[in-house]
Amino acid sequence: MVFNAIDDVLFWEDIDTLKKFFEENWKNFYPHDFAGWRKISAEFMKSQIPDKAEFIRRLEKYAEVGKPVWISGRNNSIDDIDTDTMIKAITVSSKISNGEQKAAQASKLQEKHQLHRNIYIDNIFHLQSNHILELTIGAGGGTNRVMKRMTERDFYMGVDIDFICAKNADALAKYYNVNGLGIAASLWNLPFNDCMFTSVCCCHGLNECREIPTILKEAYRVLKPGGKFVIECTHNIRNTQSYRDFSIYNFSDEEMIYWLKQLRMYAGSQNVEEILAACGFKFCNRIIDVNLRDILVYEK
Ligand SMILES: C[S@@+](CC[C@H](N)C(=O)[O-])C[C@H]1O[C@@H](n2cnc3c(N)ncnc32)[C@H](O)[C@@H]1O
Known part of the structure; x- marks a missing residue:
């Protein structure tokens, strides 16, 4: 659900x-x-x-x-989880084979556009030892790419509002044998001290979140000065879940973008960049890919 x-x-x-x-x-x-x-x-x-x-x-x-509070729960496993769902999630995510399966699925999807996407990963691993926070774990596509690159000097923390998605990070960490943990929390109110992470990253997740300005402010707060915020985000606004609903009512792309901005939701990478600048982030790099996803690299 x-x-x-x-x-x-x-x-x-x-x-x-x-x-x-x-x-x-x-x-x-x-x-x-x-x-x-x-x-x-x-x-x-x-x-x-x-x-x-x-x-x-x-x-x-x-x-x-x-408001940046959940009212429905992302799914039935966050605010009305039952015992069977909980036990299934814990037992499945505790197996290395589950991480192996997730890694295989994610790697298959990533075979294309490898060069382009290395820019995302290279910027996350900008130090010898990196304390990484990933915003939105989802199915684990971005998590897989990060964990593949991690060494014993790196630490990973992933956050997703959905408990089952958070557990995907645990399964992948087990499979890659790295220092990584997924937690179920909201990006609107991150349970971390200020300036804890050397990198914050988000792979194709902002388009499914509400209250983007609150999320980007939180990312700024938990990032160390000199730390990097690396975002991969969908270029074509039609490749978002919002589009499905707007298209039922025949909104044009321009109307949809207008409304997404009013709603403080994902309205394209240019709008994300405007909000990043307002939060105090400094621009480092930008790759625009109209067929795929844009990559934004900012620094605190
Ligand atoms: C498209 S998925 C992320 C895809 C994933 N990064 C990948 O590469 O496979 C979007 C995720 O954002 C999560 N999400 C939405 N709103 C959130 C919030 N306020 N806090 C934390 N996670 C949220 C959803 O639960 C969902 O798992």
Whole structure:
């Protein structure tokens, strides 16, 4: 049962309706029938939000009253986890074979564009010994790349609001035999002292988060002076989960970007750079890749 950031926004005033819909339907489709899930969730959206005017009313409401707190939970494993889910997550993530499987999946995806992506990793490992914080672990694609490069001198901490995703980092750390740990917490309020990390990184995660300015401020706070913040983020705004909902109501790309900025959500790498500058980060490098993802390198 996966809620995403734009669902939170649209159902900010009525999250129980969304939860009920998920509870009644998600397991009938996931993971075997994604197309079916898409169809039924678009129908649900239309039944709740009949037209573009109502969609915009909801966006305006969130823009005005939304906060960096979770209201739905990212999925049913963070705010309503049951014993079976917990035991399954712990036992599966405790096995080296699970890390091996995750590493194989991630490496397959990364075979293409290797050179381009080395820039991301090279900047994270800018010192002899690196204290790395990864924002958003998700399926572990970025985590795999970081852990592959780690030596015994490096330390990794990963944060994801989703408990199961956090455990992906543990499985990969076991497989690569490195000093790494994933924790379930929110990026809006990182449970770390100021200036703890020499690198903060985020691989394709900001597009699924709300309240980007709060997250980037937190990244600044926990980074050491001279430390690097390296972000890989989707170039094409249509490759985001937000697009799925906006497209149901025929928003143009320009309208969508306008609204994402109002909502303090991911509105493209240029907007992220504006927020980074406002937080005090100094620009180091930028790689724009219109077909894939942009890489932003900033320093505190
Ligand atoms: C697209 S996934 C990340 C992909 C991953 N980095 C990779 O390379 O495979 C986005 C993740 O962001 C997490 N997330 C969303 N909002 C968050 C928040 N406020 N705090 C922490 N994690 C959050 C979600 O749970 C999800 O796992």
